[in-house]
Amino acid sequence: MSLGEFELIARHFARHSGAAARAFAPGVALGPGDDCALLAPRAGMQLAVSSDMLVEGRHFLSTVAPARLGHKALAVNLSDLAAVGAQPLAFTLALAMPRADDRWLAGFAEGLYTLADAHRCALVGGDTTAGPLNLCITVFGEVPAGGALLRSGARPGHALWVSHPSGGGIGDARLALECFRGTVALEGAAFERVRRAMEMPQPRVALGIALRGVASAAIDVSDGLLGDLGHILRNSGAAGAPLGATIEVDSLPASADLAGQPDHWRRTCTLSGGDDYELLFTAPEAAAERVRAAAHEAGVGARCIGRIEPAPGIRLLDAGGGLLDWATFRSFDHFRDDGDER
Template sequence: MPTPVISEFSLINQFFTNATQLRKHVALGIGDDCALLQLTDDEQLAISTDMLVEGQHFFPDVDPHALGHKTLAVNLSDIAAMGARPLGFTLALSLPDSNPSWLQPFSEGLSALANNYSCPLIGGDTTRGPRNLCITIFGAVPEKYALRRDAAKAGDDIWISGKLGDARLALGCLRGEWPLDPAALAQTRRALEWPEPRISLGLALRGIAHAAIDISDGLLDSLQHILEQSGLALRINVDAIPRSTWLSTQPLPIQRQCTLTGGDDYEICFCAPPSQRLQIKKISENLNLSATRIGKMTLCDTDHPSIVLHDRAFNIIEIDFKCFDHFSNEY
């Protein structure tokens, strides 16, 4: 009889919620980009942990300099989505060997990004085994400015920073799912291997956005978390989702697969009231980072799906693709 398989988040809910009974100093536990611990009456400590596993999150032959960058970037992205300021991180490494020719560029990529965001390495652990890179990162955020997923409100605009889908486009090419010419692969592979955490955007959205999430496992997956935590529904114009020239030349099914369920984008999806549109435009201009309005949060209607997708002509779109799940083979 085959071993039963449950999803990543079902696993967490079924087996680990008993260990998450909140105490007075825990302002937010499992279920968001970061946990929040109360430091003072008005400031909270944001904490997030992520693992990158060889063969699951990165190819064995990836440039170790790029891997060092990405290992920290994906954690900084969680801090950004909470509107927090980075404080420091710990690093736990499982490595098959202690080869300096791999460790030197890896550490350089890691250190360069840490220095860019004043986020020092403050401890960790090492062991021998399959290559597994685990970071726990710490940040600080004033309690009233934390961009929690459960704070979205009906009527909020849904925004996306940057462009989506290039990382998944490159991954599909590298896995032989579709062809790309060398120039397109070089550009999109950079999106896959060198994501840029949106720390400055997260800080600028304090007091502007109600809720935010980083897009790690696909836009639809991220939106599902927001609506579940906030108790709302939403509508998305799939044609409004920003994408690169490289992705825009692909067949429409590939475009929609990459932008809606692709993952590894590490852009910020955030919800803000319509009254903040002008302010968000100014933030976008100041940061030289595009921000695109793609939909709206709505009240739940039991007669309709929680997520409604439509094109620019408001024709309803049915999407067959699945977002990434660590315990599914369907991605």
């Protein structure tokens, strides 16, 4: 069934309009239905704003279920809020699609709203148009003034941590991608587990909030751990002189599905896989127990995987202390890696 633009908005994306939006998210003064939404962060809070675009064939496969795509579209944006320690408030959705398919939209909206409801984040506006399938969400959150986690606070001697699912690890999303490419074989339940990691990442919002005043720098892992660590090292160093880091590669948390792969694939997936949407962060060594307490409070795992150092460059050590060539573990770049669905 094909719908008109305003009919599809009213049917699938009008849940948080008017008083319903204000009751759901008190920081929303005016939801969808006017030319602009109005947000009213609490006194002493700053707005945190981020946008992410998902393009079919670039960020997701055409075989993904609509509900999972709705989840992921919002999850990758909430992950940015998590990285600065912000509480979600509201979001907008710009959606282009070849045609207005009612069944597809119902599934997409279900996945989108299930995650939005879990984080009390209201849909307050956006746009729809015909075109190749493309999703762009802008998310708004609030964080205490001066209290946001930034990429620029790492210092030499600080410990490097990464979050992970309790009992699991990072890199499963990349492992799923390699399964789709046919370079790695997983069957049955194992394939479904890694596919779920790729299609339904869990934004670490609670952890980001718990790390306020504990972590010194943070970023979410979207394009690969090494590439995203590079942003912390460049932003935290002096102008023209980035910091460095040593990573104990074989201490990176990995699920049983990934741990069973050859060392090359396990290291590739954990170091440069991307699409994990876990938090990579630094903290003074004396804060280790506070980090563990924050992770416990958030219901996730956190593992120390290395140290920040004054000498530029990233040094990768294997379990025996041997030095690995980090240049072989290349992170994703949208304008360099043509044809790589991420």
